[in-house]
Structure formats: structure tokens, C-alpha cells
Amino acid sequence: MNPLQAIGWRWTPPTLDPAWAALMAAHPDARPARITEQHRSGYAVSEAIDVAHRAESLPEWQRAGSYRKGEINPESRPAVGDWVLVEGEAPNALRIVALLPRFSAIKRGAAGEHYKQQVIAANIDTVFVVCGLDADFNPRRIERYLMLVGGSGVQPVIVLTKADKDSADVEAALHELRAFGTPVLALNAKDRDSASALAPWLGEGQSIVLVGSSGAGKSTLTNTLLGSERMKTGAVRESDDRGRHTTTHRALIALPSGTCMIDTPGMRELKPTGEEVVAESFADIEALAAQCKFNDCKHLREPGCAVRAAIESGEVDAQRVANFLKLSGEVAGAANTLAVRLAQKSGPRPQGKPQSRRINNEHDG
Ligand SMILES: Nc1nc2c(ncn2[C@@H]2O[C@H](COP(=O)(O)OP(=O)(O)OP(=O)(O)O)[C@@H](O)[C@H]2O)c(=O)[nH]1
Ligand SMILES: [Zn+2]
Incomplete structure (x- = not known):
């Protein structure tokens, strides 16, 4: 097997994206590799599972000033999961020479003053939104992840x-979540047969990520899919009493099915970028809203509101509608911040504002 396959490479010349083929033709001495870490000063890339090396990147991806001058959008820098072309030999002479266009990107609104958003994981096929059928069960949090x-x-x-827990009301949960229009499964993350229900998304050359709150069962599920105890779970952690963050970090994890699981810390801190289309993950509410009397209906107390009517008749959950309105507000807020930032960036620099201040927080960790 081509060692790249274990880290998610699945293309052959006929299925290769023409843009990728063109970049490869432009760099005949380069070969594909996948980004496993992104740092302030550079990158780590992998060409086979469990091996990653530092790689020198293009100068325009490093200079902090390039962002400020608007020369390079942070989104056009490689992120974890990106495929790049490299030249030279590991461990000391690897150089990234090109970024291959990504087919998917999970982003979040960035904390920094400058850039609007940050790519957390690229070239992912499936994201499993993990939630326990215990006290952790929270449809509103699931809606938030789906929106993001x-x-x-x-x-x-x-x-x-x-x-598998006695207290789990599996049928009620499945019934509620099926309305979301996203595939949903209930399983015992500790049991291999039960976890095999995920097989349709775990084909060879697929790349997946897991998101979910602490204790949801992500490490447990990962271990079960791996078939061995490779990640430390909550149970282990409690006994060593060292609190969180004892999970050994490994960015690319090869599952026996030939799937590459990407584990990157940024997935834990998702927040809106302002570019989300909330209605996309609330198709049921969107369909109702199309029937409201006013096409700018806020679904609060307008006459002829089909959304309120559906709440009354029990067709849609009032809390789901409330969350839809809340998330819409958050995204609108983020979009506003984004617009202000972009305007400041393109307009003249405010008088008396020191240049150096503007460089702070430009980097991710
Ligand atoms: N009975 C049962 N217990 C589970 C299941 N999934 C997870 N657990 C237990 O729930 C606890 C937390 O699971 P973890 O896998 O550590 O959760 P996590 O999502 O990885 O948590 P973080 O690493 O903090 O993000 C552990 O004690 C697991 O054994 C399940 O399907 N059934
Ligand atoms: Zn309405």
C-alpha cells in the first residue's frame, strides 16, 4: 500500500483534481505530503503514518507583516489536514513548495484583531458530532456544532x-434528532460491534474528525475503532489525577479500516466566523419560515407566522426555534465584527494608533 493512503490519500491520476495535477506538473520534483501541525514559525508534515517532520514553508506564509499588508489571507496558508507539495529530504531539508487547493475546510472565527477566520482542519470528509446519552445529552449543543x-x-x-446505559432514552433522543435532517446513530462507544455502525463513513482513504464536549466518549470511540488502548480516556485520567489534557497528542491516527482520523486541538474551540448560513442546518425551520406572512418575519410575535404556528401545533420544538434565533443572532454579530474589521483594514489607519499594536494576536498557536 502507498504509505500516503494511511494518511488519507485516495487519488489516482484519473481522479486527481485538475488543479492538483497542474501544480504537480509545475513542480515535477515535488511529492505530496500532509500537514500535521501548524506553528507560528513553520509546519510539520507527514508522508506516512506516525512520522512527521518539520518542513520549511514559503516565506510569504511566515512573515507576520504579510497579513497586515493584506498580501496573504490566513486562509491561504496551509492548515492541519492540508495536502502540500514538498521537496528535499527529511528530517532536515524538507521544504513545502505549494499548497494544494482544499476540498473542505472547518473554520472558526479568529480571536485576533486582524484576521477574520482560521482554518482548523482541511480536507475532511466526515465530522462525527459526539454526544453522550447521559447528563451530557444536549440537542442545542449538537445544533451549534452542526451550524458551525x-x-x-x-x-x-x-x-x-x-x-448501553439503563438511563439512556435512546428512542426519544433518536426521534428528536432525526428532525435535524443529519444522519444520527446511537451506540455503545466501548463495544466494537456497536461502533461498527459507523462503517459507512470509515472507508479507505477517508478523513474524519470527532467533535463533542469533554466526556462525550471521543477517546473511548477512537480506542474502540483502533481496536487497542491507544488514547487515554477519562477513566485513566481520573486515576492519575492530573486533570485534563493527558491525551497524547497525535494529529493523524490511522484506523484499521484505512480511514485517517484527524485530531487537532482547535476543534475544541469552535466559534462562528460570521459566514455561516444558519438556515442550512435548520432546513425544517427554513421551510416553515418560507410560509410566514411577512418574508422578513423574525418569528417572534408577527401575525401569520408559520414558525410560531408550528410550535403551537407541536410540529417543531420551541427550544429548537429559540436556539435557531440565538445562533442566527451570534452569526449576525460575528458577521458585523468581520465587516468592521475588513473596513478598518481597507480604510486609512486610525490616527495615533501604534502600528505594533496591530500585530498582536495575529498568530494561532
Ligand atoms: N457505558 C458507556 N460509557 C461510555 C461510553 N462512551 C464513553 N463512556 C465513558 O465515558 C467517560 C468519558 O469518555 P471519554 O472517551 O474519555 O470522553 P472524551 O470525549 O474523550 O473526553 P475528553 O478527552 O475530555 O474530550 C469514560 O469513563 C468512558 O468509559 C459508552 O458508549 N457507554
Ligand atoms: Zn415567522
């Missing part, structure tokens, strides 16, 4: 863990 990955090009799948 909506429009990324990544297929979301809801995975409800802890279905």
Missing part, C-alpha cells in the same frame, strides 16, 4: 454514545 460545520463541505454525522 455547515457550509464547510464536510458531512456531519451525529453519534450518540452511552446507548
Whole structure:
């Protein structure tokens, strides 16, 4: 097997994106590799599972000033999961010479003053939104994740863990979540047969990520899919009493099925970029809204509101509608911040504002 296949490469010349083929033709001495880490000063790339090396990147991806001058959008820098072309030999002479265009990208609104958004994981096929059928069960949080990955090009799948627990009301949960229009499964993350329900998304050459709150069962599920105890789970952690963050970090994990799982810390801190289309992950509400009397209906107390009527008749959950309105407000807020930032960037620099201040926070960790 081509060692790249274990880290998600699945293309052959006939299935290769023409843009990729063109870049490869332009760099005949280069070969593909995948980004596993992105740092302030450079990158780590992998050409086979469990091996990653530092690689020198193009100068325009390094200079902080390039962002400020608007020469390079941070989104056009490689991120974890990106395929790049490299030249030279590891460990000391690897150089990235080109970024291959990504087919999907999970982004988040960036904390920095300058850039609008940051790519957290690129070239992912499926994101499993993991939620336990215990006290962790929270449809509103699931809706938030679905909204954040909506429009990324990544297929979301809801995975409800802890279905084996006596207290789990599996049928009620499945019934509620099926209305979301996203595939949903309930399983026991500790059990291999149960976890095999994920097989349709775990084909060879697929790339996946798991998101979900602490304790949802992500490490447990990963271990079960791996078939061995490779990640430390909550249980281990409790006994060593060192709190969180004991999970050994490994960016690309090869599952026996030939799927590449990407584990990147940024996935834990998703927040809106302002470019999300909330309605996309609320298709049921969007369909109702199309029937409201006023086409700018806010679904609050307008007459002829089909959304309110559907709440009354029990067709749609009032909390789901409330969350839709809340998330729409958050995205609108983020979009506003984004617009202000872009305007400041293109307009003249405010008087008396020191240049150096503007460079702060430009980097991700
Ligand atoms: N009975 C049962 N227990 C589960 C299941 N999934 C996870 N658990 C337990 O729930 C606890 C937390 O699971 P983890 O896999 O550590 O959760 P996590 O999502 O990786 O948490 P973080 O690493 O903090 O993000 C552990 O004690 C697991 O054994 C399940 O499907 N059934
Ligand atoms: Zn309405």
C-alpha cells in the first residue's frame, strides 16, 4: 500500500483534481505530503503514518507583516489536514513548495484583531458530532456544532454514545434528532460491534474528525475503532489525577479500516466566523419560515407566522426555534465584527494608533 493512503490519500491520476495535477506538473520534483501541525514559525508534515517532520514553508506564509499588508489571507496558508507539495529530504531539508487547493475546510472565527477566520482542519470528509446519552445529552449543543460545520463541505454525522446505559432514552433522543435532517446513530462507544455502525463513513482513504464536549466518549470511540488502548480516556485520567489534557497528542491516527482520523486541538474551540448560513442546518425551520406572512418575519410575535404556528401545533420544538434565533443572532454579530474589521483594514489607519499594536494576536498557536 502507498504509505500516503494511511494518511488519507485516495487519488489516482484519473481522479486527481485538475488543479492538483497542474501544480504537480509545475513542480515535477515535488511529492505530496500532509500537514500535521501548524506553528507560528513553520509546519510539520507527514508522508506516512506516525512520522512527521518539520518542513520549511514559503516565506510569504511566515512573515507576520504579510497579513497586515493584506498580501496573504490566513486562509491561504496551509492548515492541519492540508495536502502540500514538498521537496528535499527529511528530517532536515524538507521544504513545502505549494499548497494544494482544499476540498473542505472547518473554520472558526479568529480571536485576533486582524484576521477574520482560521482554518482548523482541511480536507475532511466526515465530522462525527459526539454526544453522550447521559447528563451530557444536549440537542442545542449538537445544533451549534452542526451550524458551525455547515457550509464547510464536510458531512456531519451525529453519534450518540452511552446507548448501553439503563438511563439512556435512546428512542426519544433518536426521534428528536432525526428532525435535524443529519444522519444520527446511537451506540455503545466501548463495544466494537456497536461502533461498527459507523462503517459507512470509515472507508479507505477517508478523513474524519470527532467533535463533542469533554466526556462525550471521543477517546473511548477512537480506542474502540483502533481496536487497542491507544488514547487515554477519562477513566485513566481520573486515576492519575492530573486533570485534563493527558491525551497524547497525535494529529493523524490511522484506523484499521484505512480511514485517517484527524485530531487537532482547535476543534475544541469552535466559534462562528460570521459566514455561516444558519438556515442550512435548520432546513425544517427554513421551510416553515418560507410560509410566514411577512418574508422578513423574525418569528417572534408577527401575525401569520408559520414558525410560531408550528410550535403551537407541536410540529417543531420551541427550544429548537429559540436556539435557531440565538445562533442566527451570534452569526449576525460575528458577521458585523468581520465587516468592521475588513473596513478598518481597507480604510486609512486610525490616527495615533501604534502600528505594533496591530500585530498582536495575529498568530494561532
Ligand atoms: N457505558 C458507556 N460509557 C461510555 C461510553 N462512551 C464513553 N463512556 C465513558 O465515558 C467517560 C468519558 O469518555 P471519554 O472517551 O474519555 O470522553 P472524551 O470525549 O474523550 O473526553 P475528553 O478527552 O475530555 O474530550 C469514560 O469513563 C468512558 O468509559 C459508552 O458508549 N457507554
Ligand atoms: Zn415567522
